[in-house]
Amino acid sequence: MLSLKPYRDTAAGLPDILNWGFVVDDGIVVNKDGSLLMGYEYSPPDMFAASPEEYNDLTARVNRALSRFGAGWAVWIDAIREPVESYPPRDASHFPDKISRMIDRERERQFRSQGTFYDTRHTIVFQWKPASKIGRRLQKFMYSNAGEDERAPGDLALMQFKRAMSQFEDAAGQVLGLARFGRYEIDDGYGRVQRRDSLVDHLYSTLTGEPASLNLPGFYLDALIGGRDFWTGETPKLGENYICSVALEGFPAESHPGILDLLDGLPMSTRWSSRFIFLDAREATSELEKYRKRWAFKIRDFKAQLLKIPNAPVNEDAVQMAAETSRARGHAEGGLVTYGYYTPVIVMIGPRWDDLEEQARLVVREVGRLGFAARIEAANAVEAWHGTLPGHAYPNVRRPLIHTLNLADLLPLSSVWAGKPFAPCPFYPPDSPPLLYAATGGTTPFRLNLHVDDLGHTLIFGPTGAGKSVLLATIAVQFLRYPGASVVAFDKGRSMLATVLAAGGQHFEINPNGDDGGASGMLCPLGDLSSESDVAWASEWVETCYRLQSNASCTPAQRNEIIRALNLLRDAGSRSITDFVTTVQDADVRDALKFYTLTHPMGPLLDGQADQLYGSAQFQVFEIGDLMEMGERAVIPTLLYLFRLFEKGLRGQPALLVLDEAWVMLGHPVFREKLRDWLKTLRKANCAVVIATQSLSDAQRSGMMDVLRESCPRVILLPNPEAAKDGIIEFYTQLGLNETEIQLVRQAERKREYYVTGPEGRRLIDLALGPVARAFVTVSDKPSVEAVKAMAARDREGWALHWLRQEGVRYDEYLD
Incomplete structure (x- = not known):
């Protein structure tokens, strides 16, 4: 058997x-x-x-x-x-041009070369x-x-x-x-x-x-x-992997x-x-009473207790420990805390025991610096x-x-806020990568997303020279990774000129004098009257121009005449401001609008037969520095029309609107209301608004700080050495920063570090820009801007690579 x-x-x-x-x-x-x-x-x-x-x-x-x-x-x-993942896979991004792809591949190589991130x-x-x-x-x-x-x-x-x-x-x-x-x-x-x-x-x-x-x-x-x-012993092994444990024993x-x-x-x-x-509580007090008795027994030595010597030496440490144990017992009985047995262990699992042992020794050294005793488990x-x-x-x-x-x-009650690994906006394609990767402390990468859920509006504050232009240009060029994305930026000082031209975009000088790239009749504000909403907007725009020229509001009769003239223009072949002036029958309106015709100061900019300026590129920058110096009669009508063109270009695609030096807009009621409206409505159009300003005081006085904070969950602060000074610290306190954070902002490195805040967390980040990216996003000084303009004018397609060679930047490895 x-x-x-x-x-x-x-x-x-x-x-x-x-x-x-x-x-x-x-x-x-x-x-x-x-x-x-x-x-x-x-x-x-x-x-x-x-x-x-x-x-x-x-x-x-x-x-x-x-x-x-x-x-x-x-x-x-x-x-x-x-x-x-140390960087998003290449097929997750959809950069439309050679240079933006090169910048991203340079960043990819930088992050991947740093080893494994955790x-x-x-x-x-x-x-x-x-x-x-x-x-x-x-x-x-x-x-x-x-x-x-x-x-x-x-x-x-x-x-x-x-x-x-x-x-x-x-x-x-x-x-x-x-x-x-x-x-x-x-x-x-x-x-x-x-x-x-x-x-x-x-x-x-x-x-x-x-x-x-x-x-x-x-x-x-x-x-x-x-x-x-499963193999037991001093080097336990589960399947193909060893298990190494480090026990924390002695506490400080x-x-x-x-x-x-x-x-x-x-x-x-x-x-x-x-x-x-x-x-x-009963078990805890019983255990604590045992400790108290042990310490009480050590207050006087055994001989003194046996012979009951009254003036025997006292062990002060034992007295203190006995009293402390009595207090602990009181806490346990009072329910303020609960006692128990705590066992901390750090476990590492991997295929090579030598690697695990080396990691374990590092853990022992690190916790030893904190006053803890630790050991690598062997028999246990x-x-x-x-x-x-x-x-x-x-x-x-x-x-x-x-x-x-x-x-x-x-306990681990704090964690490095690393940002979401995917873009959180539900209107983007599923599993879209974050806007950009940045460096932060330790071995955890930071994934910057402007969006908090579906809201991507962002505030950027900081003083002149702190790196605002570098940040805006980097955000803009990295935003092109999303399929069909459109970026429109209103710039001041041509700080984004090199970036937009390198990325195959369009740069427009909004300059009625015809200098620096300005052209006659670049814009035609009344050109599109195809719908009733277009006519309503045009009527409102004409009324704004009238109010700016006459310091008076239109009468009902004047409004009716404006609408009548616009309806006549709907069937006309030409819809310039001059055409409107010859059509409208109200003398006051006609005289007010002449300021915007070709024979007057703003005509070269606004009295066009058709729009020659607004293009079809995914990335467009409008330089408004010269315009901003001309007064509100010129600034407001021009920007209102450019804003209108931007709004009509929103079709649900990922869109980004960058408003540099927004303090100018915050200072005027018309723009404040437009900005207030955008913050509410552009969210539904899948557009994120980035508002950047260097004038903290103007932002405070604008009366919109509450609206800005409510509508812009993401706030990025530039380094500011004067952040702790009287008159400035109050602004940062209003933003919710504590004393530690204000010191971080004060000590951060200019044009490199930025303090990112939001409802998910707060973190000081480093953009970690490489030579290729820096060659474009940092170009803001006048000589370099003029050099870029001249080079781009000579060779629209190949100037960017010539510029890199001139700057001594090696780029061959990042080409397609």
Whole structure:
């Protein structure tokens, strides 16, 4: 008879040491020991520039959320460093010209050459083990209503668990940005719907260090997740990967919020696990009383206590520790904090043990600088890793007690705000790349998006010479990555001339004198009267011109005459201002509009038979520096018509409107109202408005700061060495900056660093411009601008490459 005993191995496998059972509800796992698991992914704020008061408030709120838990509860809080794309793939961008592609490829090479970038994902998983049968019977005996609910114990436990988690969400959901793990469905490509759960995916990734999306099985999760070879010992190995763990043991004498934040910026793939096993007040006070007695026993030596010597020497340290333990006991009894056992471990998983060991030594050195004792686990390697898995509260318990306020200081409650990896605007093609990549601290790249959801309006403030023109030109040329994008910029000082001409765009000098590229009759404001709305706009424009010339509003009779004349022009072949003047029968209106005819100052600009200026290029820049010096009689009608042309060019494509030196517009009621209207309406047209100004005082006096702040969630601040001075600091305070942030703005490097703020976070970034980009976006001085104009006039197609060679920039590797 064949014996089967040799084939029946009784040794425990990996599934046997895993506690995970099966999914019992949406985002809830029941474990083999009867406990329940539920978790969240959370997005902590970027506390890089937070004041001490703000950080203390954050930890206090987290303490209040955690201190409500007691015996039977445990929590695993993980900060998972994962590699991220160092730059968007080329086929995700649609640059329409050679130079804008070259600039982006240069940036791509710069970022990819810096090695692997990492971002951090934060998770929190709670475990609750319901009371035993004896505990439930005692509860039923003590509380008369405890037995009224006839539901099964499992259903009652699940209900209590959900209620406790809902209370935690109410307390911490907003401050931590909680997103609960739960079920989701996917189509497998064969018409079948597969049900999955993100909590199960997370459990798998904590075990293996690999992302996954697993179909929910009809059997225990331990077999599904743990179906790999596992070797124990001092260098444990799971499948093809080794596991190396670093344990934090000795803590410094005092903690402060964010004391371990450096672990959230390590240049490697890690999982920083913080497990906390909660105790109720009775258990905590009992443990603390043991500590107090030990310290009290050390106040006088054994001989003095035995002989009851009254004046024996006193151990002052023991006195202090006994008193501190008594205070801790009072805190536990008062419910201000909850005590428990804290076990922090940093886990690294990879195919080469030598690499993991080197990374582990780096971790030990870094945390040692903070006053922590750390060691690479050897004999305890398996148990240390085992205890980091959510739902496994028994392995590797560290006995010293800490309370939840200390715990909040030690947890990863701050994260580098890296921006969204894709453009968040729902009107853009799905998975569109961010506007541009920039550098920030550590090994995390910054992805700059102007948009917050579908709103892309942006404010840019800063003094002269701080890098505003460089930033605007960079934003404009990088915006061309979106398919069909259009960029229109109103420039002052020709600082965008080199960029727009290099990118194949059009540069227009709005100059009625005919100098510097101005031409006779460039614009025809009354040229399009094809619809009733066109006639209404033209009538309003004529009324504005009349009001500017006469300092009086039109009478009803004059309005009727203006509309009559415009309707006559609808059927005419020519619709210039001169044609209107000869058609309108009101003498006052006729005399007022003569200022805009060819025989008068503004005629060379506005009295055209047809528009010769507004082109079809995706990138257009209007130089209005000379125009702005001519007074509002010239400025307002011209800009109103250019704005009209811009609005009619919006067809739903990604569009960007750049208003440089916007303080001029903020200073006039007509433009203030136009800007107010744009901020409300252009959002629906898929257009982002970028408003840049160097005059902080004019922005404050405009009366629009509240509207600007409400409509422009993205604010970018230029370096300003005088930011902390009286009269200026109030402006930054009005923008919501604290003292730390104001110092960042004051100390930032001009024309390189920028402070980006928004509802998602705040970060100091470096544009990291390469030689090719700098050769164009930094051209703003008059000699260089004139040189570019001359070179572009001689060779419209090839001047940009000649310019690069002249500037000594190597570009061959970035050509198509």
